[in-house]
Amino acid sequence: MEIEKKTNTSVQQVKKPVHKRKSAKRREWENLGAGLLYLLPALLIVGVFLFYPMMKTLYYSFHVTNASGAVINFIGFEYYRTLFESSAFRTSMKATFLFALYTVPTTIIISLFLAVITNEKVKGVPFFRVVFSSTLGISVAAGATIWLLLFHPSLGVLNNMLNAFGLSGVQWLTSPNVALISVAITTIWMNIGFNFIVLLGGLQNISEELYESAKIDGAGYWRQLFNITIPLLSPTLFFVSVVTIINSFQTFGQVDILTGGGPANSTNLIVYSIFREAFYNGYFGYASAQAIILFVLVLIFTYIQFKVGEKKVHYQ
Known part of the structure; x- marks a missing residue:
């Protein structure tokens, strides 16, 4: 009898944890x-x-479509092969990379300079903060139209x-x-x-105590800038660089208004x-293949930034 009681007790002890595990899993699923x-x-x-839309774009890139977007037949990787053999596409890619090279570093450097000088406690700084941030409230169409007038040849x-300085226009x-x-300046x-x-x-999130x-300790302005400000601002700089590169690859409005892709496909x-x-030529499959290539490029650049750039980010 004592052996049976001990056996029943041990069985109950084994069963109890199993029941608890089942109820815990059930709660997790719930x-x-x-x-x-x-x-x-x-x-x-x-x-x-x-x-x-992403899946539909990938689907279109493997098919021939008519002018209304209806699929006609499957052609596989033919569009991709045609793109890499096309001189017009290579010109477009070259222009895109040059545009990113012109805009990304320049935008970050100028924005950082303006942010540093307006972070100083000087009389009248709030006015300049409003002026420097005012472009955020201007649409792409309005901004491009303003520069279209500024760039007018006559x-x-x-x-x-x-x-006025005796130079030719x-x-x-x-x-x-x-x-x-010109598009990059805009x-x-x-x-x-x-x-x-x-x-x-x-x-403004960097502590004044530092x-x-x-x-x-006798550190001057430039030493404070490069040893305190820049390292502690690195998370923000990393975010800004990622966003700015992605935006540079997605630029459309100012190109459409200022140049329309010309002259000679240079923009x-x-x-x-x-x-x-x-939307002009009606080649939806061909355009979809370009969109997939653009997506892969942005993905690669973003991955490289996170893989390489994030190692140099200093979090407080």
């Missing part, structure tokens, strides 16, 4: 179901407006200033050698507002090329 239920509206929106302010938007730079001006606000917010301690950035092939 919590997961409740979480997904709360996320369902957001998942539906993301699925309809993000994942479905009535534009820029050429009139050059003429520049064909800002009609010269293949200058047009891309883009830099329009992106400064956002980057300025983000960097200024990062600067600067006071550095002053006591035909890849996004504008996608738009023109799809």
